[in-house]
Amino acid sequence: MSERLFNEDFFKKLNKINMHINFKLSSGTQGGRKSKAKGVSVEFSDYREYAPGDDFRRIDWNAYGRFDKFFVKVFMEEREGIFNFFIDKSKSMDYGAVNKKDTALKTVVALSYIALNNLDRVNISTMDNGNVESIKSAAGNKAFQRILRELESLEFKGSTDLAKSIKKRPLSPRGVSVIVSDFFNNQGLKDLEDALKYLAFKKQDIILVQILSEEELNPEFNNEITFIDSETNENIKMSLTPNIIKEYKATLKVYKKSIEDLAKKYGGKFISVSSGMEIEEIILGEFNKKRVLY
Incomplete structure (x- = not known):
């Protein structure tokens, strides 16, 4: 799969970028992120007065000479970031000449590579029919x-x-x-908002990635057509006209804006891409525009 989806040049590009995180971590094992916790890593943070039990090796003797008091150096401990990926594997994702599911998997694989390469932990879960299945939590490049x-x-x-x-x-x-x-479902935006409330309660930085096929973004004028809901098998016959297509595109634009507004409401970010886009354009372009990557 890695040879088919990614080439050596792309991985070289991924090595130069990182996932942007909006907070300092206070839990987790040692990793590559700055933590609120004070530790003994190599990056200096501050001084404080010596207290019984402190390591004598951390005493700053220059400070002692100036103030006639013992001060110890405090360093910023580094923690691993935890990235939780939720993949919608419902039937509607299996659609498009350039299939949405393939683009979804490429996106998750690319972001997982970046996270693991920066000593972060990756948790991947798949969702369908209200269930969730988790791929074993992973850290390190071997994962x-x-x-x-x-x-x-x-x-x-x-x-x-x-x-x-x-x-x-x-x-x-x-x-x-x-x-x-x-983000096509029968429950509408209420279902999405309930999910975002839960993630916000768990103090998550939220990133919504919408993947739509070119057929969904730019439907062709094709006279009478039967639309079949891939998840419910319901069907509707309709005569497509330029006006109907124009109205459809306007409705889709409003729907995407509603998702973006919901994401912002809970401190998150929304990225919408076409499955026809190259993965480099998605990761190095669209994600960078939203300052998810740096």
Whole structure:
């Protein structure tokens, strides 16, 4: 899967960028993120007066000479970031000449690679029919190949119930949660807001990644057509006209703006991409525009 989806040049580009995180971590094992916790890493943070039990090796003798008091150096301990990926694997994601599910998997794989390469922890969960299944939590570069194998075997089927699925996933406070979906479901925006409330309660930085096919973004004029809901099998016959297509695009634009507004309400970010875009353009372009990467 890695040879088919990514080339050596792309991985070189990924090595130069990092996931942006909006807070300092106070829990988790040692990693590459700055923590609120004080520790003994190599980056100096501050001084404080010596207290019984402190390590004598951390006494600053220059400060003692100037103030006739013992001061110890305090360093900023580094912690690992925790990135939680939620992949919508409902049937509606299995659509498009350039399939939405392939773009979704490429996006998660790329972001997982970046996180693991920066000593962060990656948790990947898949969602359908209100259920959630988790790929084993992973940290370190060796975990990357296992993530590729797990994602390669995914089947996209069933329906979407984001809130029900996400609420079944226990989350540690402080982390980044990335939801990858087309956000097409019968519950509408209320379902999405319920999911965002849960993630905000768990103190997650929220990133919503919407993936739509070119057929959904720019439907062609094709006279009479039958629309079939891939998740419910309901169908509607309709005669497409330029005016109907124009109205559809306007409605889709409003819907996307509503999702973006919801994301902002809970301190999150919204990124909408076409499955026809190259993965480099998505990761190095659209994510960078939203300051998710730096």
